C-alpha cells in the first residue's frame with residue numbers, strides 16, 4: 001500500500017495531509033474540532049469521497065474524546081452528536097459517502113442500551129460507541145479498497161477488448177482516487193495498483209483533471225512515488241490518445257472513481273468523466289466505475305436528482321495563485337498595456353458531472369462487480385442486499 005497517507009489518526013489525535021500544498025510540500029494539519037474538519041473539507045485540503053467521510057467522522061470523535069459533549073443525559077448527548085454531524089454534512093454536497101457515514105453513526109449512538117446503563121452512565125457509553133464506529137469506518141476503508149482492486153483487476157483481465165503482446169492491459173484514469181482520496185490503496189487507482197502489483201499493467205495514463213488538477217498534482221505524484229509506469233496527459237488529449245493507436249494501442253479501459261452512484265447506475269464523478277465515457281464508448285474501450293458501497297445512494301433513483309457542487313471561479317482562473325484567466329481580481333491593464341477597466345470573465349465551475357448508466361460497463365464494489373442485466377440497467381441488490389431491501393424492497 002502506498003506510503004502516502006492522506007489521514008493519520010490515533011485516538012484523540014487526527015492529522016490531515018494538506019493536499020493543496022502537494023506535490024511541492026508535504027504538510028499535515030492537526031484537526032481537533034468539527035469546524036476545523038469542515039474548513040479542511042470545504043477548502044479541499046482533504047478531498048475524495050471516502051476521505052471526506054473518514055475525516056468528518058474522526059474529527060467529531062476527537063472532539064468527543066476531549067470532552068466536547070457536556071450533555072448530562074443521553075438524549076441530549078445524541079442531539080449534540082446529531083447537530084455536529086448535520087453541520088459537517090454541509091461541507092460538500094455531492095459525494096454520498098459523508099451522508100452514508102453520518103446515517104450509520106447516528107444509528108450507532110441510538111443503538112446504545114440506555115435503559116440498561118441508566119442516565120448517568122449512558123452519555124459516556126454513547127461517546128465510546130461513536131468513537132469506535134468512526135474508527136471502524138477508517139479501518140474498514142483500506143480493506144474495502146484492496147477488495148475493489150482484486151475484483152476490478154480480475155474483471156478487466158477477463159473482459160479487456162485489447163491487451164499487450166504480454167497479456168497486460170493499459171488504462172486511463174481521471175482525477176485522484178488513490179491513497180490521497182481514501183485511507184489507503186484507493187478505488188480506481190487501487191485497481192491500477194492491483195494490476196501493477198500482479199504484473200498485469202502495461203501502462204497507466206492519468207489526466208490532469210482541471211481545474212483543481214487532482215491528476216497532475218496528486219495521481220501523477222502517487223504513480224511516480226510507487227514507480228508505476230504512467231503518462232500524464234491534459235484532459236483535452238484523451239480523444240487523441242484513444243485514436244492514436246501508436247501510443248495508446250493497448251488501452252483497454254477507462255477506470256474512474258465515484259462520488260455518488262445512484263440506484264439506476266448513473267454516476268456523479270469529477271467533471272470530465274462524462275466526456276471520457278463518451279470517448280471510451282466511441283473507441284470500444286471499457287468504462288469502469290470503482291465505487292465502494294459507501295458511495296452508492298439507493299435513495300436517489302437517477303442522476304438527474306444528484307446535486308452538483310459548483311465551486312468558486314478562482315479555482316479555474318488561477319493556479320496556485322498564478323492568474324491564468326481574466327478574472328477581474330487582477331488589473332490586467334499592466335499585462336495588456338492598455339488602460340482598461342477591470343474585466344471579469346464569467347466562470348462556470350461544476351466540480352462534478354453525471355455519467356449515464358448506459359455508458360458504464362461495470363461498477364466495481366468491494367462486494368463484487370455489477371454489470372447491466374438484460375434489461376439494460378444496473379441492479380445493486382446483490383452487493384448490498386440489506387440496504388436494497390430497506391430502501392427499495394424485495
Ligand SMILES: CSC[C@H]1O[C@H](OP(=O)(O)O)[C@H](O)[C@@H]1O
Nearest residue numbers: 047048049177181257258269270
Ligand atoms: C475515491 S475518490 C472519489 C471521487 O472524489 C473526487 O472528487 P474531489 O477530488 O472533488 O473530492 C473525484 O471525483 C473522485 O473520483
